[in-house]
Amino acid sequence: NIHNAELNDTLGNLVHRGLTLSVKYAHGHVPDVPATPCFDVVALKTATEEAFQSYALQEAVFRFIEVVRATNGYLTTAAPWHMTDDHAKQVVVRTILEAIYVFAHFMIPFMPATASRVFGFLHTPPTTLPLLSSDFNNLVPGTPIKNVTKDDILFEKSEAELAALASKQATAAPPPAAKKAKEDLPLFASCDIRVGTIIKAWHHPDSDKLFCEEIDVGLESGPVQIASGLRPFYSLAEMTGRRCLVLLNIKAAKLGGFKSNGMVLCASSEAHDVVEFVEPPAGAVNGERVFIATESGDPVSEGQMKKQKVWEKLSADLKTDDHRQATYKGQVIQTSAGPVLAKTLTGVHIG
Template identity: 30%
Template sequence: MPKTTICTAIPYVNSVPHIGNILTDLSGDVTARYLRMRGEDVFLQVGTDENGLKIQEAAQAAGRDPHEFVAEIADRFRSVFDAVKISYDEFVRTSEPRHIRASQELFRRLREAGHVYLGKYEGWYDVSTETYFREEDLVDGKSPDGNPVRWVSEDNYFFRLSAFGDAILRHIEANPGFIRPENRKNEVVSFIKQGLRDVSITRRNPGWGIAVPDEPDKVIYVWFDAVINYVTATGWPDAGWEDRWPARVQWVGKDILTRFHATLWPAMLMGVGLPLFDTVAAHGWVLLGGEKISKSKGNVVRPIELATEFAAKAGISQDLAVDVLRHYLTATFPLESDSTFTYEDFDQRYNTDLANDLGNALNRSLAMAQKFVGGEVPDAAPEPEAIEAIETAKQAYAVAMDACEIGRAVEAAWGLVRFLNKYIDTRAPWALSKSNDPALGSVMKSMLLCLRACEGLVRPTIPSAADAIASQLNLEPTRTWDSIGRDESLPAGTILQTPRPIFPRLELTKKEDAKRVEPKNVESKPSTPPVAQPKAAPEIGIEDFVKVQLRIGRVFEAEPLEGSDKLMKLQVVIGDERRQIVAGIRKNYGAEDLIGRQVVVCTNLKPAKLRGVESQGMLLAATDSEGGAILLQPDREAPEGTNVK
């Protein structure tokens, strides 16, 4: 049976991987996981690029033999891919014998077909990017990337890339989805129409690289051999490669699209008569401090270290912390433009999307199921609006994935998560239960079916969290796309687990800049200035204290009160009732900080009007050194409506 092949650009092994490296592989992984759910037999390829002068010089600088050097770093990449849960089927190393054989065979066939000729190359070479540049391409004597260049003059083989420009343009015209996104396709078309130049595809053998067939004094240019890895993974040129080629999608970064994956690589395939891949998708960069994350610049964020640090800070497992990283990168996915990473945004995205939206939907749905339907899935028909919301999310997700728009796919999944939270508020199961409304069973079934559908929709991006949701539903993980939203995916009578927060809310105590640079040579000051002590209040007896009723509530809506720069208007669920509370906390809390948060509420205070809006309770808070509010909350999730004693 033919495979659905997904390819990912292979990173250099001259250093350790960072989050910019894994974005490409994560894109391939999410695509592969989604297509597997659609029932396709997926073959996902990843790997490492181990040839080229840059690799040799990095090994020499480290005092290492190149073979040992690349093997060690390739193992690091493999371990990072495994830790980030990249579900690859093949890991290709370009120093492997099978890749050397495939590269030499493809070179030989191009030469025999007349697409390769011997000539003299003179020009500037950027070792950092392994790229040749003309004099007019240089900027202040450096490559366009700002790297040093060196003059190269040698007899090399050239590939007649100029002969393939019209054929590539015709293919792009006939296949609108060949290059994604649209803005990058336009850049490629413009580049080709300026006229493609023949490219040097060999260089003098420095002692490392793939030798030119029958000419060991030359090696194949690293960019020429690197792209061949995609067919190496299929087993080409041996029989059976046709079952894994052409690729459905090749994921690459935007910087290697125009010169290589959208022009050179298609021309090479055309030259040897191999079919072209269906789509090449080029994502943008992840920026840090306004610059591209780059090993050469040293401004790296390493994925495993980031996940480990966050796991300790948030009190979650390493697997779930990896999911936090996966969610962040996919939810902020830079397809048409770049994205900027900051630790502050990373933490805030966790609170907003995972702790508040998804965590709230899970905890509320299961808690109410325990309270109102005996902790099991009711035998009732889901309401039409819930079924429609699930189908809308599925369709939007599928359309986005077909267009390689992973960020939009994540947004489609979160659209259903947010629908579920709003549906709970609108249908108010606590009120239905109190009035013995017969619609309660259908409402609870709708909530649980939406939750089950959310588990399926988030599975390609956060698989460990999806497993945890399925476990609390006491069901097997969702395996197929078609089952999402089906009644049979949530059998009536299933005994549900007691809700356990997967993503506890993170308390954000201070803002941190993108590089987490600590100030130096600054006089030490107390982090929290002392607060003036209040005068002692008169003593009261227990009979006075018990008059004050304090209960646990959860904020499900929050917005600034119009006309006030201090007040927030909150909707709070307290047990089986809903209350509106106006609180002077806007200076310290935004709406995104409050939604989903548990709070302590004084519930028997007389209603009061603030700015003409009724407040039906009061939140408990401490006061910071500047008079701002510090909301009190239980140190772990408490049942909503619980009395505080």
């Protein structure tokens, strides 16, 4: 069965957060900035159509909830409340409002009253699924957004609606996601991979292959010190000010006597004769965690990373795609400002 609590924790939470943030950061209107798609609308359409064709209505709902959960993860990771740039905040707000509008269409078959309420919050009528844009540009900039209050309970009638769905699907098989073992870790979300900027770099005194770096990753304690074997590939001048991704929740290691408190991520050619940083876009904020659309959650401890061999399992599936985008199992690695890119390398391993 599908529980009302799950919907409140996922979709209800997302709608409330999105509308509240629009009031706080966009004066209660749809911001006039481009959104950053945080999930694949076409894939969601396809999965829903396939589920309906096989009368697997519960599976359609479960898939829907998975995408909503990932979008909540995007918002948590983007953390506009920590941003100092107003434009960056509004990009996140626009993205979440566009996501909510898309989600309302997929609610119509199951929760028509709730879907209607969401369209009312957005002051935007529904369209048809074929006309629903997959580029997150369905809403008209400047459209007023409902200022939600504690009296605006999104799912007050959803139990009856969902009970009807459950009775229709009493004999349906559970979707694949329901069979997943609880102990399985979402590998990517388990890693604390953050956007950073190298603010200082110098040659390691005892190694001709290592740089020592101080990297701003948004921590209150200040920059972290990391050693990287990049001297054969970058000059000292090229290192300073470089944007990068940093894996933080691994145990510190001594490299040539220098304590390294993390690892920068780079793409490497098969012959290892070309190595490039995978770099966040200009609008990404130091300290924000990168994410993929299909996973969310808090990073695990350094001890769990080691015990579960998280990095060893995950790194085998980190690659650049044909568009130089960093990916994990084909899922594009994103920041609040867009995907992470290598400069030139395609189809190579990231580590």
